[in-house]
Amino acid sequence: MARVLVGVKRVIDYAVKIRVKPDKSGVVTDGVKHAMNPFDEIAIEEAVRMKEKKLASEIIAVSCGPPQAQETIRTALAMGADRGIHVEVAGAEYDTLQPIHVSKILAKLAQDEKADIVIVGKQAIDDDANQTAQMTAAVLDWPAGTFCSKVEHGSGELTITREVDGGLEVIKVKTPAVLSADLRLNEPRYATLPNIMKAKKKPIKKVSPKDLGVDTAPRIDIISVEDPPVRQAGSILPDVDALVAKLKEGGHI
Amino acid sequence: MIRVSKYISQTPKCLNKFIEINSRCLATQASPKTVKADEKKPAQKPAKESQSFTMNIFRGQLQPNQVFPYPEPLTEEQRETIVMLMDPMQKFFEEVNDPVRNDDESSINEKTSAALWELGAFGLQVPVEYGGAGLTNTQYAAGVEIVGANDLGVGITLGAHQSIGFKGILLFGNPEQKAKYLPRVTEGREYAAFCLTEPTAGSDAGSIKTRAVKSADGSHYVLNGSKIWISNGGLAEIMTVFAQVPVTDPATGKTKDKVTAFIVERSFGGVTNGPPERKMGIKCSNTAEVYYEDVKIPAENILGQEGEGFKVAMNILNNGRFGMAAALSGTMRSCIKKATDFATQRLQFGQRIDSYGTIQEKIARMSMVHYVTESMAYMISGNMDNGSQDYHLEAAISKCFASESAWNVCDESIQIMGGMGYMKGTGLERVMRDLRIFRIFEGTNDILRLFVALTGIQYAGSHLQELQRAFQNPTANLGLLVEEATRRATRAVGLNSSPNFSHLVHPELLESAALCAKSIQSFGQAIEAALVKYKRGIVNEQFILNRYAQAAMDTYAMAVVLSRATMSLNKNLPSAAHELLMAQAWCAEASGRVAYNLNVASAGKHLDIFSKFGKISRNVCESGGIVQSNPLNL
Numbered sequence: 001m002a003r004v005l006v007g008v009k010r011v012i013d014y015a016v017k018i019r020v021k022p023d024k025s026g027v028v029t030d031g032v033k034h035a036m037n038p039f040d041e042i043a044i045e046e047a048v049r050m051k052e053k054k055l056a057s058e059i060i061a062v063s064c065g066p067p068q069a070q071e072t073i074r075t076a077l078a079m080g081a082d083r084g085i086h087v088e089v090a091g092a093e094y095d096t097l098q099p100i101h102v103s104k105i106l107a108k109l110a111q112d113e114k115a116d117i118v119i120v121g122k123q124a125i126d127d128d129a130n131q132t133a134q135m136t137a138a139v140l141d142w143p144a145g146t147f148c149s150k151v152e153h154g155s156g157e158l159t160i161t162r163e164v165d166g167g168l169e170v171i172k173v174k175t176p177a178v179l180s181a182d183l184r185l186n187e188p189r190y191a192t193l194p195n196i197m198k199a200k201k202k203p204i205k206k207v208s209p210k211d212l213g214v215d216t217a218p219r220i221d222i223i224s225v226e227d228p229p230v231r232q233a234g235s236i237l238p239d240v241d242a243l244v245a246k247l248k249e250g251g252h253i
Numbered sequence: 254m255i256r257v258s259k260y261i262s263q264t265p266k267c268l269n270k271f272i273e274i275n276s277r278c279l280a281t282q283a284s285p286k287t288v289k290a291d292e293k294k295p296a297q298k299p300a301k302e303s304q305s306f307t308m309n310i311f312r313g314q315l316q317p318n319q320v321f322p323y324p325e326p327l328t329e330e331q332r333e334t335i336v337m338l339m340d341p342m343q344k345f346f347e348e349v350n351d352p353v354r355n356d357d358e359s360s361i362n363e364k365t366s367a368a369l370w371e372l373g374a375f376g377l378q379v380p381v382e383y384g385g386a387g388l389t390n391t392q393y394a395a396g397v398e399i400v401g402a403n404d405l406g407v408g409i410t411l412g413a414h415q416s417i418g419f420k421g422i423l424l425f426g427n428p429e430q431k432a433k434y435l436p437r438v439t440e441g442r443e444y445a446a447f448c449l450t451e452p453t454a455g456s457d458a459g460s461i462k463t464r465a466v467k468s469a470d471g472s473h474y475v476l477n478g479s480k481i482w483i484s485n486g487g488l489a490e491i492m493t494v495f496a497q498v499p500v501t502d503p504a505t506g507k508t509k510d511k512v513t514a515f516i517v518e519r520s521f522g523g524v525t526n527g528p529p530e531r532k533m534g535i536k537c538s539n540t541a542e543v544y545y546e547d548v549k550i551p552a553e554n555i556l557g558q559e560g561e562g563f564k565v566a567m568n569i570l571n572n573g574r575f576g577m578a579a580a581l582s583g584t585m586r587s588c589i590k591k592a593t594d595f596a597t598q599r600l601q602f603g604q605r606i607d608s609y610g611t612i613q614e615k616i617a618r619m620s621m622v623h624y625v626t627e628s629m630a631y632m633i634s635g636n637m638d639n640g641s642q643d644y645h646l647e648a649a650i651s652k653c654f655a656s657e658s659a660w661n662v663c664d665e666s667i668q669i670m671g672g673m674g675y676m677k678g679t680g681l682e683r684v685m686r687d688l689r690i691f692r693i694f695e696g697t698n699d700i701l702r703l704f705v706a707l708t709g710i711q712y713a714g715s716h717l718q719e720l721q722r723a724f725q726n727p728t729a730n731l732g733l734l735v736e737e738a739t740r741r742a743t744r745a746v747g748l749n750s751s752p753n754f755s756h757l758v759h760p761e762l763l764e765s766a767a768l769c770a771k772s773i774q775s776f777g778q779a780i781e782a783a784l785v786k787y788k789r790g791i792v793n794e795q796f797i798l799n800r801y802a803q804a805a806m807d808t809y810a811m812a813v814v815l816s817r818a819t820m821s822l823n824k825n826l827p828s829a830a831h832e833l834l835m836a837q838a839w840c841a842e843a844s845g846r847v848a849y850n851l852n853v854a855s856a857g858k859h860l861d862i863f864s865k866f867g868k869i870s871r872n873v874c875e876s877g878g879i880v881q882s883n884p885l886n887l
């Protein structure tokens with residue numbers, strides 16, 4: 001049976017209206033509701049289903065981030081992960097943490113924990129990078145199955161249905177492997193109340209990138225974060241003639 | 254003056270029934286704090302010192318311990334937990350539950366109820382080791398607030414199960430009963446119900462006729478009787494049933510029927526139920542008659558002691574009342590959201606209707622009663638979590654206040670929305686229908702008002718009685734007498750003897766607090782005068798008792814908002830200035846109402862109106878409806 005390592009990221013809740021900080025250094029996160037990245041929920045769900053089908057022996061949830069990332073790990077534990085690893089990265093270091101760093105961290109942990117399968121969401125809804133699965137596989141030199149919408153288990157291999165432009169692609173990969181979860185892979189369960197309570201007893205190990213020998217020195221500089229341009233107010237026109245006149249006036253026709 | 258106590262000591266029977274409820278309450282999830290003994294106790298049986306704010310205002314005294322500072326019972330971890338729990342509950346209501354469908358179909362479909370069980374919503378306060386979520390009262394309040402905001406019918410299904418259905422097992426169950434039943438009503442997905450009401454015993458719950466007789470070998474009881482309007486009655490597998498049991502008093506040797514609580518399983522045999530009742534609201538909540546015919550209950554399924562059932566029942570109800578206030582503050586929140594969304598968009602006569610004073614007054618009043626209700630709910634749950642045992646009057650007040658406020662808020666929300674409010678699609682008419690029951694069940698508001706007034710009066714009376722005893726043995730009780738003499742003397746010479754709040758409230762609220770203090774002072778005087786005037790007969794003066802109850806509710810509500818707003822001001826919350834406005838406006842009006850009600854209860858011209866009310870009602874009842882024909886004499 002496989003040991004599964006799942007990456008879970010704490011992001012601003014999808015329902016929150018994002019505000020940019022006045023100094024344009026980033027978005028406002030203080031006092032803003034956060035939640036687990038929705039694609040990571042799908043990743044955890046897939047791992048939990050593997051365990052329920054006795055295809056997985058243990059699920060380890062990993063989150064890189066500030067102390068509050070533990071809440072996200074707790075949610076993963078409540079959904080069915082067995083234990084957590086919190087890689088603490090906070091403050092300015094976290095602001096410039098990129099998929100390249102996270103990939104190295106996940107790769108190192110996958111080796112240390114003797115994982116057979118690493119699953120992450122296909123992208124995080126805050127930075128939309130869509131790189132972590134690919135780079136983790138590269139660092140480990142394992143096969144990658146990205147954008148999974150279905151995962152079937154054979155002996156020592158996985159049959160993966162991928163969502164690609166214009167259709168579905170079916171591939172086979174040997175394990176160990178790295179997968180990224182797409183939207184239609186499954187419908188993640190709620191963490192139920194008793195399971196949330198039980199999750200409090202599950203262990204979370206705290207480590208730093210340094211402990212793992214990963215250098216998190218920034219590779220990028222954030223120059224400016226800006227709001228998308230405000231959409232100009234529309235107006236209701238009385239009839240088609242007025243519309244045509246307006247379009248002409250704007251040089252559109 | 255002190256002579257009145259004699260009369261109160263001979264408490265009439267009818268009063269007893271109300272104040273029997275006044276046994277100390279048990280709180281889930283909290284161990285009682287040791288109460289510091291009163292040093293000035295006289296030699297004879299002393300009057301019990303209650304920590305209740307409400308109880309003490311009947312003596313004209315401020316007992317701030319359970320009001321100031323506003324309780325903050327959550328540890329950081331408990332706060333985190335409830336935040337985590339609120340998410341899945343919110344999602345359930347957004348993604349799975351459909352309140353319109355529940356209402357239309359008068360049931361909760363299989364998929365929805367399965368999701369509720371899966372979520373763990375049926376076992377919020379059951380300890381984790383028995384399969385529940387192990388929530389404190391305060392965490393529970395935060396959870397049911399979400400339920401109340403979304404679907405009251407689902408709320409009653411949940412509440413009948415855990416707030417009353419198996420609460421007796423949590424509060425009074427022995428370890429074996431807990432181990433056997435709590436996992437079944439949580440992970441086992443078996444519904445529970447609370448079975449007290451009978452066709453001839455509603456408010457007068459002590460008069461139930463259902464009877465259980467112990468077998469000759471003592472191994473079991475045989476239960477016979479029937480219950481009416483039992484929530485979850487058609488679904489429940491596990492029921493807390495109240496029945497008369499012949500109990501022999503060891504002292505006198507006499508045998509008398511006494512109410513006793515039992516855990517009854519449907520599977521014992523002989524348990525059947527009627528069809529689901531068709532109701533005005535909370536339609537998806539199952540309500541049914543339940544019949545017991547020669548049901549064999551194992552002797553070990555007695556809950557608490559033989560003959561203690563009435564206390565068990567009242568404690569269960571007391572223990573759950575704050576939950577109703579919490580749920581209904583959620584309901585009000587969602588009604589007010591609908592009304593303000595509408596008011597800020599609707600244009601009439603060229604202006605947004607929220608610019609008109611009429612609408613503004615409605616919105617302000619709705620927000621204020623919501624603020625009071627919400628503050629009461631979390632104050633009581635917080636006190637319970639902190640180990641309070643003296644919360645039953647406050648719990649009763651919160652139930653009355655919440656149910657009436659929610660009704661008014663929903664009604665005014667509909668009014669603000671005009672015709673749109675009346676449309677089914679707006680969703681308020683369902684809430685209105687759902688809300689009506691909250692003033693009726695779990696003790697009608699009328700009965701709870703009498704309970705508040707009579708319990709408070711009895712407490713005040715018992716203190717007068719204590720004073721009387723002190724006079725019989727003055728040397729031993731000098732301290733008590735001096736204190737009382739000073740109290741009365743300062744009052745007589747008109748010195749300011751009203752209680753002092755200044756160390757308790759934020760400076761901005763001093764003026765409002767003074768109004769509350771004045772209310773407490775007048776209240777104590779009014780009660781003392783009423784005791785002098787009516788003596789034991791006060792128990793039958795319902796016109797007057799209701800005014801006292803109303804004054805007590807308003808006074809408690811003032812203290813609660815003073816405390817909450819003080820907390821918000823001290824913490825400099827973003828909403829602090831708004832809360833200050835509400836607290837000030839509330840105290841100004843409430844103190845006026847207190848003065849009015851106390852005046853009404855004593856002034857001759859009002860007493861005359863009351864006697865007229867009595868006569869009018871008698872006339873109407875005698876003629877079986879309206880006495881006069883219409884002006885056309887048709």
Ligand SMILES: Cc1cc2nc3c(=O)[nH]c(=O)nc-3n(C[C@H](O)[C@H](O)[C@H](O)COP(=O)(O)OP(=O)(O)OC[C@H]3O[C@@H](n4cnc5c(N)ncnc54)[C@H](O)[C@@H]3O)c2cc1C
Binds near residue numbers: 484
């Ligand atoms: C939908 C629904 C669900 C319910 N669920 C449950 C349940 O799960 N378990 C359960 O045991 N019961 C349940 N009940 C019963 C409910 O608790 C009772 O209806 C309630 O206690 C009132 O009793 P009653 O209807 O017999 O009214 P009554 O006691 O007959 O009262 C009628 C009126 O007289 C007033 N009144 C009565 N006595 C006095 C007095 N001494 N002085 C002044 N006024 C008085 C009352 O306030 C009320 O206005 C439910 C009822 C309903 C409608």
